[in-house]
Amino acid sequence: MGRKLLIHNDKVPGINTLEVYRAHGGYASVEKALKTMTPDQVTDEVKKSGLRGRGGAGFPTGLKWSFLAKPEGVPRYLVCNADESEPGTFKDRYLMEKIPHALIEGMITASYALGAKRSYIYIRGEYFYVARILETAIAEAYAAGLLGQNILGTNFSHDCFVQVGGGAYICGEETALLESLEGKRGNPRIKPPFPAVAGLWGCPTVVNNVETIAAVCPIVNMGGEEYAKIGVGKSTGTKLISASGHLNKPGVYEIELGITVEEFIYSEEYCGGIRNGKKLKAVVAGGSSVPILPTELILKTAKGEPRLMTYESLSDGGFQTGTMLGSGGFIAMDEDTSIVKNLFTFARFYHHESCGQCSPCREGTGWMEKILKKFINGTANESDVDLLWDIQSKIEGKTICPLGEAAAWPVAAAIRHFKHEFIEIAKSKKFVDISHYDRLNKVIA
Amino acid sequence: MGAQVHGTQNFDKAKRSGIKFSEEAMNTVQKIMTNYPEGKSKSALLPVLHIAQAEFGGWLSAETMDYVASVLKIKPIEVFEVASFYTMYNLKPVGKCVLEVCQTSSCWLNGAEDIVKYIEKKLNIKVGETTKDGMFTLKTAECLGSCGTAPMLQCGASYHEKLTYEKVDKLLEDYKTAGKQRNYTDLDYKNTL
Numbered sequence: 352m353g354r355k356l357l358i359h360n361d362k363v364p365g366i367n368t369l370e371v372y373r374a375h376g377g378y379a380s381v382e383k384a385l386k387t388m389t390p391d392q393v394t395d396e397v398k399k400s401g402l403r404g405r406g407g408a409g410f411p412t413g414l415k416w417s418f419l420a421k422p423e424g425v426p427r428y429l430v431c432n433a434d435e436s437e438p439g440t441f442k443d444r445y446l447m448e449k450i451p452h453a454l455i456e457g458m459i460t461a462s463y464a465l466g467a468k469r470s471y472i473y474i475r476g477e478y479f480y481v482a483r484i485l486e487t488a489i490a491e492a493y494a495a496g497l498l499g500q501n502i503l504g505t506n507f508s509h510d511c512f513v514q515v516g517g518g519a520y521i522c523g524e525e526t527a528l529l530e531s532l533e534g535k536r537g538n539p540r541i542k543p544p545f546p547a548v549a550g551l552w553g554c555p556t557v558v559n560n561v562e563t564i565a566a567v568c569p570i571v572n573m574g575g576e577e578y579a580k581i582g583v584g585k586s587t588g589t590k591l592i593s594a595s596g597h598l599n600k601p602g603v604y605e606i607e608l609g610i611t612v613e614e615f616i617y618s619e620e621y622c623g624g625i626r627n628g629k630k631l632k633a634v635v636a637g638g639s640s641v642p643i644l645p646t647e648l649i650l651k652t653a654k655g656e657p658r659l660m661t662y663e664s665l666s667d668g669g670f671q672t673g674t675m676l677g678s679g680g681f682i683a684m685d686e687d688t689s690i691v692k693n694l695f696t697f698a699r700f701y702h703h704e705s706c707g708q709c710s711p712c713r714e715g716t717g718w719m720e721k722i723l724k725k726f727i728n729g730t731a732n733e734s735d736v737d738l739l740w741d742i743q744s745k746i747e748g749k750t751i752c753p754l755g756e757a758a759a760w761p762v763a764a765a766i767r768h769f770k771h772e773f774i775e776i777a778k779s780k781k782f783v784d785i786s787h788y789d790r791l792n793k794v795i796a
Numbered sequence: 797m798g799a800q801v802h803g804t805q806n807f808d809k810a811k812r813s814g815i816k817f818s819e820e821a822m823n824t825v826q827k828i829m830t831n832y833p834e835g836k837s838k839s840a841l842l843p844v845l846h847i848a849q850a851e852f853g854g855w856l857s858a859e860t861m862d863y864v865a866s867v868l869k870i871k872p873i874e875v876f877e878v879a880s881f882y883t884m885y886n887l888k889p890v891g892k893c894v895l896e897v898c899q900t901s902s903c904w905l906n907g908a909e910d911i912v913k914y915i916e917k918k919l920n921i922k923v924g925e926t927t928k929d930g931m932f933t934l935k936t937a938e939c940l941g942s943c944g945t946a947p948m949l950q951c952g953a954s955y956h957e958k959l960t961y962e963k964v965d966k967l968l969e970d971y972k973t974a975g976k977q978r979n980y981t982d983l984d985y986k987n988t989l
Binding site for chain 2: 426435436437438439440441444469475476477478479480483512514515516517518519520531532533534535536537552593594595596597601602603635639680682684688692693696697699700703704706
């Protein structure tokens with residue numbers, strides 16, 4: 352059994368309440384940090400832990416914190432990115448829904464390290480009911496003196512607020528999130544300046560993912576060095592993986608970074624293999640934007656080594672033969688899946704979610720959806736594959752924010768590894784949806 | 797769109813249209829406005845629009861948006877540019893229950909298309925349409941973060957996951973019997989697996 356640090360108590364009845372959460376050791380990191388450590392010591396522990404941003408980019412959290420400007424008399428903010436919208440990702444929802452206090456505890460401890468008197472949890476609007484759960488948890492924390500003035504009798508005071516969004520994937524990009532939090536359209540800002548210097552209302556701001564903030568608690572409790580012992584190389588600690596698609600046991604799993612992809616897919620402890628006894632065809636390992644890999648490349652690297660669930664191993668081979676850990680949105684597809692059709696759902700998604708600021712993204716995502724639609728309708732020509740390739744290559748690196756890349760990468764990877772499927776459709780002038788909906792079909796029968 | 801006026805003029809217009817938050821909603825709005833530092837109450841716009849949508853028939857008319865502008869003391873265009881950007885705000889009238897069926901990858905892999913077709917047939921409407929009795933509007937949605945429990949649909953604050961045709965039958969029946977308008981802000985959300 353792998354070690355669990357974040358959701359080890361998820362099945363405990365009443366763990367969503369402060370009372371039960373505290374009875375299971377909750378808020379220990381707040382006690383420890385506020386009463387026995389300086390803010391810089393907390394930041395140091397996070398640096399030592401090697402914790403990397405769990406939202407997708409994997410940037411070292413301690414380093415991000417150390418960039419925060421601290422001019423006298425200017426408020427600083429911690430903003431939690433709970434705008435979880437990357438297709439295939441639902442881990443933050445699980446964590447917040449089951450153990451809301453794990454996030455609130457992290458918000459307090461992290462805010463103490465950053466010297467933030469106010470923090471905001473920006474949660475996607477569709478998770479309105481989760482926002483209710485968080486609000487209840489926050490009210491409990493206030494009542495227990497864990498939020499508000501002089502927390503636990505110390506000099507540290509802090510207020511935490513929940514803000515709901517309006518439904519826009521782009522608000523997961525940190526500067527778009529800040530715009531949205533200011534009551535505007537979610538248009539990403541040009542960087543620099545980075546939020547660490549000019550973020551929310553122009554003040555220095557750190558934006559961290561839900562899981563990143565929650566991970567600060569075990570790091571403070573056990574010490575950064577101890578945390579760093581879990582995992583492999585620069586992939587330290589544990590990670591929540593959202594597993595979906597054609598798996599026997601989809602769901603949220605906390606893994607120690609460093610287990611093999613094969614173990615994750617096939618072992619009974621995790622996903623329990625592919626359902627209906629089918630064979631695995633392909634995997635999108637880290638949310639919709641990362642390159643899709645065929646079975647042989649997801650289980651083993653091009654060098655023939657077993658592929659591990661780490662930032663480094665998953666990206667081994669670059670985009671030619673590798674992918675990314677991303678947000679940990681792990682979508683497995685069985686042998687009957689049409690890669691073209693799956694790609695179409697991604698392209699439609701990115702077209703829908705492009706904020707429209709940059710032409711390459713606004714126009715390119717629409718083109719890609721349109722061309723892929725031709726494949727689905729069986730009216731595509733072979734030359735359309737080249738056209739698709741050409742368009743995606745003209746989006747990457749030419750936009751303000753990474754949504755352009757996120758839209759381009761899955762298209763490139765699908766063509767790179769599954770070009771024959773596109774050609775086949777173009778040649779036969781027919782798209783046959785071979786995907787099976789076993790569970791639903793059973794209901795019809 | 798609403799007139800390009802603001803300030804008191806705009807407030808007068810909103811007043812003339814007779815739109816006004818209930819006392820309870822107004823209290824919530826005022827509480828939200830204290831979540832931000834002095835002078836930053838524009839930040840309340842997104843949450844307040846959700847409340848307005850729930851209060852005024854499930855959608856945001858030009859009058860409703862003008863009213864929200866007057867409450868937050870911002871220009872109507874600032875409200876409209878936000879309301880038109882985010883997918884959760886309806887700028888046209890909708891049925892009491894808006895069914896949003898997720899159609900992105902994992903849901904598609906698990907039969908979301910069949911769910912959409914089934915509801916279309918059952919309610920005799922197409923995606924984007926509302927039933928004649930004004931009860932249901934059918935929409936498709938992009939990833940709602942329920943990939944491990946696909947296929948799914950959202951109605952108001954509630955998530956209905958691991959859908960089957962039988963489950964769709966039941967939830968439509970339940971919503972119809974209750975006959976209530978469903979909002980994202982509802983407290984009586986139900987999440988069914």
